Amino acid sequence: xxxxxxxxxxxxxxxxxxxxxxxxxxxxxxxxxxxxxxxxxxxxxxxxxxxxxxxxxxxxxxxxxxxxxxxxxxxxxxxxxxxxxxxxxxxxxxxxxxxxxxxxxxxxxxxxxxxxxxxxxxxxxxxxxxxxxxxxxxxxxxxxxxxxxxxxxxxxxxxxxxxxxxxxxxxxxxxxxxxxxxxxxxxxxxxxxxxxxxxxxxxxxxxxxxxxxxxxxxxxxxxxxxxxxxxxxxxxxxxxxxxxxxxxxxxxxxxxxxxxxxxxxxxxxxxxxxxxxxxxxxxxxx
Numbered sequence: 001x002x003x004x005x006x007x008x009x010x011x012x013x014x015x016x017x018x019x020x021x022x023x024x025x026x027x028x029x030x031x032x033x034x035x036x037x038x039x040x041x042x043x044x045x046x047x048x049x050x051x052x053x054x055x056x057x058x059x060x061x062x063x064x065x066x067x068x069x070x071x072x073x074x075x076x077x078x079x080x081x082x083x084x085x086x087x088x089x090x091x092x093x094x095x096x097x098x099x100x101x102x103x104x105x106x107x108x109x110x111x112x113x114x115x116x117x118x119x120x121x122x123x124x125x126x127x128x129x130x131x132x133x134x135x136x137x138x139x140x141x142x143x144x145x146x147x148x149x150x151x152x153x154x155x156x157x158x159x160x161x162x163x164x165x166x167x168x169x170x171x172x173x174x175x176x177x178x179x180x181x182x183x184x185x186x187x188x189x190x191x192x193x194x195x196x197x198x199x200x201x202x203x204x205x206x207x208x209x210x211x212x213x214x215x216x217x218x219x220x221x222x223x224x225x226x227x228x229x230x231x232x233x234x235x236x237x238x239x240x241x242x243x244x245x246x247x248x249x250x251x252x253x254x255x256x257x258x259x260x261x262x263x264x265x266x267x268x269x270x271x272x273x274x275x276x277x278x279x280x281x282x283x284x285x286x
Contacts (some may be wrong), residue, residue: 219251
């Protein structure tokens with residue numbers, strides 16, 4: 001079901017973790033109402049190296065207005081940290097918000113995760129591996145026994161196979177898209193310690209390897225003119241996720257390139273995509 005209530009929303013920035021002298025903030029979109037509300041953790045894109053917690057405001061604001069607390073994260077990026085530091089921050093943030101359910105008026109049993117491009121990769125990996133000791137290694141400062149499991153995942157054109165995308169970018173270096181390809185390659189090289197890490201921390205290839213993973217329901221959104229996220233890897237992920245027993249609802253948007261919601265959230269295609277996200281979130285955890 002879709003929640004048609006239009007809540008007023010308070011927006012605030014909170015520090016959820018600190019590494020040395022560096023504070024990492026979450027922008028919290030808090031519906032005004034009785035609650036408790038479901039929670040969605042949002043991970044921005046930017047090829048693991050760019051952008052920040054404000055990047056997805058065009059999605060986060062209407063999702064919060066529908067009756068969802070949205071927490072959009074800053075997390076470690078190069079040069080502050082390579083993989084898996086961002087996954088550690090994300091895993092910690094989910095536990096941190098769950099442990100403060102009363103403070104944020106959320107139901108810790110109704111939590112989803114949303115990710116855009118490289119944020120989609122990190123969101124899917126977090127959802128599939130909530131108990132991975134590499135990712136949940138940062139202890140909470142409370143005695144809460146919460147974990148980082150989520151009940152649904154929203155994928156907005158994710159880099160669902162990092163190694164595949166790296167190899168794809170290399171194949172474009174001599175053509176008309178050489179500049180874009182170089183930017184992708186440079187970001188991969190900054191974030192990933194090795195090709196082996198790209199293959200191991202890889203939602204698609206984890207499924208192909210038969211890894212035992214958690215599989216919450218997924219909604220997958222992408223434009224048909226998206227150059228940055230090849231169809232081959234999307235289709236492989238969906239095939240193996242379903243084969244392993246998971247649920248994926250794929251929505252394609254004709255003629256749209258990468259980042260079409262982020263670039264123009266008021267376009268008709270973007271509004272349609274956001275409506276589908278809201279409907280999915282409320283169906284799963286609303």
